[in-house]
Amino acid sequence: MKIAARLDSISPSATMAMKIKAEELAKQGKDVLSFAVGEPDFPTPEYICEAARQAIAEGFTKYTAASGITELKEAVVAAIERDLGVSYEPGEVLISNGAKHSLMNVFQTLVEPGDEVIVFAPYWVTYPDQIRFCGGKVKVIMTRGEDDFQPDLEEVRAAVTDRTVALLVNTPCNPSGAVYSREVIEGLAALAIERDLVIISDEIYKHIIFDGAEHVSPATLGDEAKEQTLIIDGVAKSYSMTGWRIGWLVGDRDFVAAAGRLQSQGTSCPNTIAQRAAVEALNGPQDSVEQMRRQFEARRDLVMDRIADIPGVRCSRPRGAFYVFPDVTEHYGRTLGGAKVEDSTAMAEYLLTEGLISTVPGAAFGADDYVRLSFACSTEEIEEGLARLKRTLA
Numbered sequence: 001m002k003i004a005a006r007l008d009s010i011s012p013s014a015t016m017a018m019k020i021k022a023e024e025l026a027k028q029g030k031d032v033l034s035f036a037v038g039e040p041d042f043p044t045p046e047y048i049c050e051a052a053r054q055a056i057a058e059g060f061t062k063y064t065a066a067s068g069i070t071e072l073k074e075a076v077v078a079a080i081e082r083d084l085g086v087s088y089e090p091g092e093v094l095i096s097n098g099a100k101h102s103l104m105n106v107f108q109t110l111v112e113p114g115d116e117v118i119v120f121a122p123y124w125v126t127y128p129d130q131i132r133f134c135g136g137k138v139k140v141i142m143t144r145g146e147d148d149f150q151p152d153l154e155e156v157r158a159a160v161t162d163r164t165v166a167l168l169v170n171t172p173c174n175p176s177g178a179v180y181s182r183e184v185i186e187g188l189a190a191l192a193i194e195r196d197l198v199i200i201s202d203e204i205y206k207h208i209i210f211d212g213a214e215h216v217s218p219a220t221l222g223d224e225a226k227e228q229t230l231i232i233d234g235v236a237k238s239y240s241m242t243g244w245r246i247g248w249l250v251g252d253r254d255f256v257a258a259a260g261r262l263q264s265q266g267t268s269c270p271n272t273i274a275q276r277a278a279v280e281a282l283n284g285p286q287d288s289v290e291q292m293r294r295q296f297e298a299r300r301d302l303v304m305d306r307i308a309d310i311p312g313v314r315c316s317r318p319r320g321a322f323y324v325f326p327d328v329t330e331h332y333g334r335t336l337g338g339a340k341v342e343d344s345t346a347m348a349e350y351l352l353t354e355g356l357i358s359t360v361p362g363a364a365f366g367a368d369d370y371v372r373l374s375f376a377c378s379t380e381e382i383e384e385g386l387a388r389l390k391r392t393l394a
Contacts, residue, residue: 009132014125014364018348022358033385034358035373038174038323040240042295044277045288048239051280055273064272066264068095068248072275075282076233076248083206086219086226094256096263097270099204099234099247104130105259106200106230106249111136116164117200120151121366122325124174124202128366139164140366145316145327149178153187160191166198167191169218172205175365175372176325177300177318179209185216189225192218199229204247205321207238207289210297213319227252237321238289239281244274296322299375299382306386310393322376325362329369331393344368355392357385 018036025032055061067073073090080086096102103126111117113135119127121140128138139159143149156167167188171180192199199218206215219229234247249259303324307315312330328347333340337354341347344361348371351357362370375382 006133010129015360018352018358018360021352025352025356030356032352032356032358033377033381033388035375035377035385036358036360038237038321038374038376039242040237040292040322040376041378042240042288042292044240044244045281045284047284048241048277048281051284052273052277055276060276061272064269064275066267066269067260068093068270069272069275069279072246072279072282075279076250079282080231080250084217084220086217088250089253092250092253092256094249094260094263095270095275096247096249097267098236098245099202099232100126101245101263101267102232102234102247102249103127103200103202105263106232107131107134107136108262109255109259110165110198112165114163116161117166117168118156118159118164119168119366120149120170120173122149122173122176122362122370123168123366124170125360125364127168127170136165137163142367143176143178145176145314145325145370148316148319149173149176149325150181150184151188153184153191156188157191160195160197164195164197166200168200168202170202171215172209172318172320174205174321175323175360175362175370176316177321177323178316179213179215179319182214182216185218186221189218189221189228192228193224197228199225200232201229202232204233204237206233208293208296208322209320210293210300211319215320230255235278235281238292240292241274241277241281244271244277246270246274246278296375299377299379300324302379302382303373303375303386306382306390310386310390312393313389322374324373324375325365325367325370326373327369328371328393336392344371347371351389351392355388357388357392 022032022034073093077088111134116137117131118139219226230251235241313326315326336350344363348361360372
Protein backbone atom coordinates (compact mmCIF):
# COMPACT_ATOMS: atom_id res chain seq x y z
CA MET A 1 0.00 0.00 0.00
CA LYS A 2 1.24 3.49 -0.83
CA ILE A 3 2.68 5.54 2.04
CA ALA A 4 3.17 9.29 1.60
CA ALA A 5 6.80 10.39 1.35
CA ARG A 6 6.34 12.97 4.11
CA LEU A 7 6.15 10.11 6.61
CA ASP A 8 9.83 9.44 5.88
CA SER A 9 10.60 12.41 8.13
CA ILE A 10 8.95 10.77 11.14
CA SER A 11 11.02 8.51 13.39
CA PRO A 12 9.56 6.25 16.08
CA SER A 13 9.79 7.75 19.57
CA ALA A 14 13.04 6.59 21.19
CA THR A 15 11.39 6.91 24.60
CA MET A 16 8.55 4.60 23.66
CA ALA A 17 10.96 2.21 21.93
CA MET A 18 12.97 1.76 25.13
CA LYS A 19 9.76 1.36 27.12
CA ILE A 20 8.62 -1.44 24.79
CA LYS A 21 11.99 -3.22 25.00
CA ALA A 22 11.86 -3.03 28.79
CA GLU A 23 8.33 -4.47 28.79
CA GLU A 24 9.44 -7.34 26.56
CA LEU A 25 12.21 -8.24 29.00
CA ALA A 26 9.77 -7.98 31.90
CA LYS A 27 7.45 -10.47 30.14
CA GLN A 28 10.41 -12.88 30.11
CA GLY A 29 10.56 -12.64 33.89
CA LYS A 30 13.40 -10.11 34.05
CA ASP A 31 13.29 -7.54 36.85
CA VAL A 32 13.66 -4.43 34.70
CA LEU A 33 13.66 -0.96 36.23
CA SER A 34 12.44 1.71 33.82
CA PHE A 35 13.93 5.19 33.89
CA ALA A 36 12.89 5.88 30.30
CA VAL A 37 9.42 7.42 30.35
CA GLY A 38 8.77 10.98 31.49
CA GLU A 39 5.63 10.33 33.49
CA PRO A 40 5.00 11.22 37.16
CA ASP A 41 4.38 8.13 39.26
CA PHE A 42 1.92 9.98 41.51
CA PRO A 43 -1.82 9.36 41.10
CA THR A 44 -3.89 12.16 39.63
CA PRO A 45 -5.15 14.17 42.64
CA GLU A 46 -8.56 12.97 43.83
CA TYR A 47 -10.33 16.33 43.48
CA ILE A 48 -9.52 16.26 39.76
CA CYS A 49 -10.79 12.70 39.36
CA GLU A 50 -13.99 13.64 41.18
CA ALA A 51 -14.58 16.47 38.69
CA ALA A 52 -14.36 13.93 35.87
CA ARG A 53 -16.81 11.60 37.60
CA GLN A 54 -19.18 14.52 38.13
CA ALA A 55 -18.96 15.44 34.44
CA ILE A 56 -20.01 11.90 33.51
CA ALA A 57 -22.83 11.93 36.07
CA GLU A 58 -24.12 15.19 34.58
CA GLY A 59 -23.99 13.79 31.06
CA PHE A 60 -21.23 16.18 30.02
CA THR A 61 -19.99 13.68 27.44
CA LYS A 62 -20.85 15.24 24.07
CA TYR A 63 -18.89 17.34 21.58
CA THR A 64 -17.68 20.74 22.70
CA ALA A 65 -16.41 23.61 20.58
CA ALA A 66 -13.42 22.38 18.57
CA SER A 67 -11.11 24.83 20.36
CA GLY A 68 -12.24 23.78 23.85
CA ILE A 69 -14.81 24.93 26.37
CA THR A 70 -14.84 28.57 27.44
CA GLU A 71 -14.66 27.53 31.10
CA LEU A 72 -11.29 25.85 30.53
CA LYS A 73 -9.94 28.74 28.46
CA GLU A 74 -10.87 31.08 31.33
CA ALA A 75 -9.12 28.75 33.79
CA VAL A 76 -5.97 28.78 31.63
CA VAL A 77 -6.03 32.58 31.46
CA ALA A 78 -6.47 32.81 35.25
CA ALA A 79 -3.63 30.33 35.85
CA ILE A 80 -1.24 32.28 33.60
CA GLU A 81 -2.15 35.49 35.43
CA ARG A 82 -1.51 33.73 38.75
CA ASP A 83 1.72 32.01 37.74
CA LEU A 84 3.32 34.49 35.34
CA GLY A 85 1.59 37.80 36.02
CA VAL A 86 0.63 38.15 32.35
CA SER A 87 -2.90 38.85 31.09
CA TYR A 88 -4.56 37.04 28.19
CA GLU A 89 -8.13 36.64 26.99
CA PRO A 90 -9.98 33.35 26.34
CA GLY A 91 -9.92 34.10 22.62
CA GLU A 92 -6.12 33.80 22.72
CA VAL A 93 -6.29 30.20 23.99
CA LEU A 94 -6.62 26.96 22.02
CA ILE A 95 -7.25 23.77 24.02
CA SER A 96 -5.78 20.67 22.39
CA ASN A 97 -5.23 16.97 22.98
CA GLY A 98 -2.07 17.44 25.02
CA ALA A 99 0.89 19.81 24.67
CA LYS A 100 2.36 17.60 21.91
CA HIS A 101 -0.76 18.23 19.85
CA SER A 102 -0.47 21.95 20.61
CA LEU A 103 3.08 21.93 19.24
CA MET A 104 2.01 20.18 16.05
CA ASN A 105 -0.75 22.76 15.62
CA VAL A 106 1.88 25.51 15.93
CA PHE A 107 4.25 24.04 13.36
CA GLN A 108 1.49 23.26 10.88
CA THR A 109 0.15 26.80 11.23
CA LEU A 110 3.53 28.58 11.16
CA VAL A 111 6.01 26.66 9.04
CA GLU A 112 6.17 26.83 5.24
CA PRO A 113 8.41 24.46 3.25
CA GLY A 114 12.01 25.59 3.68
CA ASP A 115 11.39 27.71 6.77
CA GLU A 116 13.92 27.28 9.56
CA VAL A 117 13.23 26.74 13.24
CA ILE A 118 16.13 27.10 15.70
CA VAL A 119 16.15 24.35 18.31
CA PHE A 120 18.54 23.96 21.25
CA ALA A 121 20.14 20.56 21.79
CA PRO A 122 19.63 18.52 23.82
CA TYR A 123 16.00 18.84 22.73
CA TRP A 124 12.83 16.86 23.29
CA VAL A 125 12.74 14.00 20.78
CA THR A 126 9.54 15.14 19.07
CA TYR A 127 10.53 18.67 18.04
CA PRO A 128 12.64 17.87 14.94
CA ASP A 129 10.22 15.29 13.57
CA GLN A 130 7.25 17.63 13.82
CA ILE A 131 9.16 20.49 12.19
CA ARG A 132 10.39 18.32 9.31
CA PHE A 133 6.94 16.80 8.83
CA CYS A 134 5.64 20.33 8.23
CA GLY A 135 8.34 20.97 5.62
CA GLY A 136 10.60 22.98 7.88
CA LYS A 137 14.34 22.79 8.46
CA VAL A 138 15.75 22.25 11.93
CA LYS A 139 18.73 24.41 12.86
CA VAL A 140 20.35 22.97 15.95
CA ILE A 141 22.34 25.02 18.48
CA MET A 142 24.30 22.75 20.80
CA THR A 143 24.42 23.49 24.51
CA ARG A 144 26.89 21.88 26.88
CA GLY A 145 26.73 20.31 30.30
CA GLU A 146 29.72 22.27 31.52
CA ASP A 147 27.70 25.44 30.80
CA ASP A 148 24.58 24.06 32.51
CA PHE A 149 23.11 23.66 29.01
CA GLN A 150 22.59 27.42 28.60
CA PRO A 151 22.43 28.60 24.96
CA ASP A 152 25.19 30.89 23.68
CA LEU A 153 23.40 33.99 22.44
CA GLU A 154 26.08 34.82 19.88
CA GLU A 155 25.73 31.34 18.36
CA VAL A 156 22.00 31.87 18.15
CA ARG A 157 22.35 35.25 16.46
CA ALA A 158 24.79 33.82 13.94
CA ALA A 159 22.36 31.01 13.09
CA VAL A 160 19.48 33.31 12.14
CA THR A 161 18.90 33.70 8.39
CA ASP A 162 16.21 35.22 6.21
CA ARG A 163 14.40 31.84 6.31
CA THR A 164 14.34 31.61 10.12
CA VAL A 165 10.80 31.92 11.47
CA ALA A 166 11.03 30.77 15.08
CA LEU A 167 13.11 30.01 18.16
CA LEU A 168 11.94 26.97 20.12
CA VAL A 169 12.58 27.33 23.85
CA ASN A 170 11.96 24.60 26.43
CA THR A 171 12.70 25.57 30.01
CA PRO A 172 12.80 23.70 32.33
CA CYS A 173 14.26 21.44 29.67
CA ASN A 174 13.54 17.85 28.77
CA PRO A 175 16.01 16.04 28.81
CA SER A 176 18.69 18.09 30.60
CA GLY A 177 16.66 19.62 33.43
CA ALA A 178 18.28 22.97 32.61
CA VAL A 179 16.46 26.15 33.58
CA TYR A 180 17.42 28.97 31.25
CA SER A 181 18.65 32.09 33.01
CA ARG A 182 16.80 35.39 32.84
CA GLU A 183 19.70 36.82 30.83
CA VAL A 184 19.37 34.08 28.21
CA ILE A 185 15.60 34.48 27.89
CA GLU A 186 15.96 38.27 27.66
CA GLY A 187 18.59 37.87 24.94
CA LEU A 188 16.42 35.46 22.95
CA ALA A 189 13.41 37.76 23.29
CA ALA A 190 15.43 40.78 22.12
CA LEU A 191 16.63 38.82 19.08
CA ALA A 192 13.09 37.68 18.30
CA ILE A 193 11.83 41.26 18.40
CA GLU A 194 14.72 42.51 16.27
CA ARG A 195 14.35 39.82 13.59
CA ASP A 196 10.56 39.34 13.85
CA LEU A 197 10.83 35.73 15.00
CA VAL A 198 8.21 33.72 16.84
CA ILE A 199 9.28 32.34 20.21
CA ILE A 200 7.65 28.96 20.79
CA SER A 201 7.91 28.61 24.57
CA ASP A 202 7.30 25.07 25.81
CA GLU A 203 6.59 25.58 29.52
CA ILE A 204 5.13 22.16 30.39
CA TYR A 205 7.59 21.72 33.31
CA LYS A 206 7.39 25.26 34.71
CA HIS A 207 6.03 24.15 38.11
CA ILE A 208 8.73 21.50 38.60
CA ILE A 209 11.68 23.67 39.55
CA PHE A 210 14.40 23.31 42.20
CA ASP A 211 16.94 25.22 44.28
CA GLY A 212 14.85 28.38 44.20
CA ALA A 213 15.44 28.72 40.45
CA GLU A 214 13.35 31.22 38.52
CA HIS A 215 11.18 30.24 35.58
CA VAL A 216 11.17 33.11 33.10
CA SER A 217 8.60 33.04 30.31
CA PRO A 218 9.43 35.26 27.31
CA ALA A 219 5.82 36.50 27.49
CA THR A 220 6.63 38.27 30.77
CA LEU A 221 9.31 40.52 29.25
CA GLY A 222 7.12 43.32 27.97
CA ASP A 223 4.43 43.81 25.36
CA GLU A 224 6.71 43.34 22.34
CA ALA A 225 8.09 40.04 23.65
CA LYS A 226 4.59 38.86 24.53
CA GLU A 227 3.44 39.58 20.97
CA GLN A 228 6.21 37.36 19.60
CA THR A 229 5.58 34.49 22.06
CA LEU A 230 3.43 31.40 21.75
CA ILE A 231 3.12 29.55 25.08
CA ILE A 232 2.71 25.77 25.07
CA ASP A 233 1.59 24.12 28.31
CA GLY A 234 -0.79 21.55 29.75
CA VAL A 235 -1.83 19.54 32.79
CA ALA A 236 0.22 16.39 32.15
CA LYS A 237 3.32 16.98 34.27
CA SER A 238 2.27 19.39 37.04
CA TYR A 239 -0.94 17.51 37.89
CA SER A 240 0.14 13.96 36.97
CA MET A 241 -2.44 13.86 34.19
CA THR A 242 -0.39 12.46 31.30
CA GLY A 243 -3.16 10.20 30.01
CA TRP A 244 -5.90 12.82 30.23
CA ARG A 245 -4.43 14.56 27.14
CA ILE A 246 -5.18 18.21 27.72
CA GLY A 247 -2.76 20.91 26.61
CA TRP A 248 -3.01 24.41 25.22
CA LEU A 249 -1.56 27.06 22.97
CA VAL A 250 -1.72 30.69 24.12
CA GLY A 251 -0.71 33.71 22.06
CA ASP A 252 -1.63 36.00 19.19
CA ARG A 253 -5.39 35.91 18.60
CA ASP A 254 -5.21 35.55 14.83
CA PHE A 255 -2.61 32.80 15.01
CA VAL A 256 -4.60 30.91 17.64
CA ALA A 257 -7.75 31.22 15.52
CA ALA A 258 -5.92 29.83 12.48
CA ALA A 259 -4.56 26.92 14.51
CA GLY A 260 -8.09 26.36 15.79
CA ARG A 261 -9.40 26.01 12.23
CA LEU A 262 -6.74 23.40 11.60
CA GLN A 263 -7.65 21.52 14.77
CA SER A 264 -11.36 21.60 13.93
CA GLN A 265 -10.66 19.47 10.85
CA GLY A 266 -8.31 17.13 12.70
CA THR A 267 -9.84 16.18 16.03
CA SER A 268 -13.30 17.77 16.41
CA CYS A 269 -12.60 18.67 20.04
CA PRO A 270 -10.44 17.66 23.00
CA ASN A 271 -11.82 15.01 25.36
CA THR A 272 -14.89 16.53 26.97
CA ILE A 273 -14.58 14.85 30.36
CA ALA A 274 -10.86 15.60 30.58
CA GLN A 275 -11.58 19.27 29.84
CA ARG A 276 -13.82 19.48 32.91
CA ALA A 277 -11.16 17.72 34.98
CA ALA A 278 -8.55 20.20 33.75
CA VAL A 279 -10.76 23.11 34.83
CA GLU A 280 -10.74 21.72 38.36
CA ALA A 281 -6.98 21.10 38.19
CA LEU A 282 -6.30 24.74 37.39
CA ASN A 283 -8.97 26.33 39.58
CA GLY A 284 -8.79 23.96 42.54
CA PRO A 285 -6.25 23.73 45.39
CA GLN A 286 -2.65 23.75 44.20
CA ASP A 287 -1.16 22.00 47.25
CA SER A 288 -0.55 18.76 45.35
CA VAL A 289 1.57 20.59 42.75
CA GLU A 290 3.96 21.79 45.44
CA GLN A 291 3.95 18.43 47.22
CA MET A 292 4.97 16.65 44.02
CA ARG A 293 7.60 19.32 43.30
CA ARG A 294 9.19 18.82 46.73
CA GLN A 295 9.32 15.07 46.24
CA PHE A 296 10.88 15.47 42.81
CA GLU A 297 13.52 17.76 44.31
CA ALA A 298 14.35 15.20 47.01
CA ARG A 299 14.64 12.51 44.33
CA ARG A 300 16.89 14.78 42.27
CA ASP A 301 19.18 15.17 45.27
CA LEU A 302 19.28 11.40 45.78
CA VAL A 303 20.06 10.72 42.12
CA MET A 304 22.85 13.29 42.04
CA ASP A 305 24.35 11.87 45.23
CA ARG A 306 24.42 8.36 43.76
CA ILE A 307 25.72 9.45 40.35
CA ALA A 308 28.60 11.29 42.01
CA ASP A 309 29.76 7.90 43.27
CA ILE A 310 29.91 6.29 39.81
CA PRO A 311 33.36 6.46 38.14
CA GLY A 312 33.46 7.87 34.64
CA VAL A 313 30.05 9.53 34.78
CA ARG A 314 29.63 13.32 34.87
CA CYS A 315 26.29 15.04 35.34
CA SER A 316 25.15 18.65 35.33
CA ARG A 317 22.81 19.34 38.25
CA PRO A 318 19.26 19.68 36.87
CA ARG A 319 17.28 22.60 38.28
CA GLY A 320 13.91 21.56 36.88
CA ALA A 321 11.78 18.79 35.31
CA PHE A 322 12.44 15.21 36.49
CA TYR A 323 15.39 14.01 34.45
CA VAL A 324 19.13 13.67 34.79
CA PHE A 325 21.29 13.67 31.69
CA PRO A 326 24.68 12.20 32.57
CA ASP A 327 27.69 12.27 30.25
CA VAL A 328 28.89 8.67 29.81
CA THR A 329 31.54 9.21 27.11
CA GLU A 330 34.37 8.01 29.37
CA HIS A 331 32.90 4.54 28.93
CA TYR A 332 32.74 4.72 25.13
CA GLY A 333 35.24 2.49 23.40
CA ARG A 334 34.97 -0.20 26.06
CA THR A 335 33.83 -3.74 25.34
CA LEU A 336 30.80 -4.27 27.54
CA GLY A 337 28.51 -7.29 27.44
CA GLY A 338 30.57 -8.76 24.61
CA ALA A 339 30.14 -5.75 22.31
CA LYS A 340 32.05 -2.52 21.87
CA VAL A 341 30.12 0.47 23.14
CA GLU A 342 30.74 3.41 20.81
CA ASP A 343 27.71 5.64 21.34
CA SER A 344 24.67 6.35 23.48
CA THR A 345 22.45 3.89 21.61
CA ALA A 346 24.85 1.03 22.30
CA MET A 347 25.19 2.21 25.90
CA ALA A 348 21.42 2.26 26.44
CA GLU A 349 21.13 -1.23 24.92
CA TYR A 350 23.91 -2.51 27.19
CA LEU A 351 22.38 -0.98 30.32
CA LEU A 352 19.04 -2.57 29.47
CA THR A 353 20.21 -6.08 28.56
CA GLU A 354 23.01 -6.42 31.12
CA GLY A 355 21.96 -4.06 33.90
CA LEU A 356 18.18 -4.34 33.48
CA ILE A 357 17.93 -0.54 33.54
CA SER A 358 15.86 1.20 30.88
CA THR A 359 17.26 4.59 29.82
CA VAL A 360 16.97 6.69 26.65
CA PRO A 361 20.05 7.27 24.45
CA GLY A 362 21.16 10.87 24.21
CA ALA A 363 21.32 10.59 20.41
CA ALA A 364 17.52 10.78 20.39
CA PHE A 365 17.84 14.24 21.96
CA GLY A 366 20.61 15.39 19.61
CA ALA A 367 23.35 14.83 22.22
CA ASP A 368 25.11 11.49 21.76
CA ASP A 369 27.46 11.93 24.75
CA TYR A 370 24.62 11.37 27.20
CA VAL A 371 21.83 9.07 28.33
CA ARG A 372 18.61 10.26 29.96
CA LEU A 373 17.19 8.86 33.18
CA SER A 374 13.84 9.93 34.57
CA PHE A 375 13.52 10.11 38.35
CA ALA A 376 9.71 10.14 38.23
CA CYS A 377 9.75 6.92 40.22
CA SER A 378 10.08 5.80 43.83
CA THR A 379 13.17 6.35 45.95
CA GLU A 380 13.51 2.57 46.28
CA GLU A 381 13.65 2.23 42.48
CA ILE A 382 16.16 5.08 42.30
CA GLU A 383 18.41 3.46 44.91
CA GLU A 384 18.34 0.07 43.19
CA GLY A 385 18.58 1.50 39.68
CA LEU A 386 21.63 3.65 40.40
CA ALA A 387 23.27 0.74 42.22
CA ARG A 388 22.72 -1.34 39.07
CA LEU A 389 24.13 1.46 36.93
CA LYS A 390 27.30 1.55 39.04
CA ARG A 391 27.71 -2.25 38.97
CA THR A 392 27.02 -2.50 35.25
CA LEU A 393 29.50 0.20 34.28
CA ALA A 394 32.12 -1.30 36.59
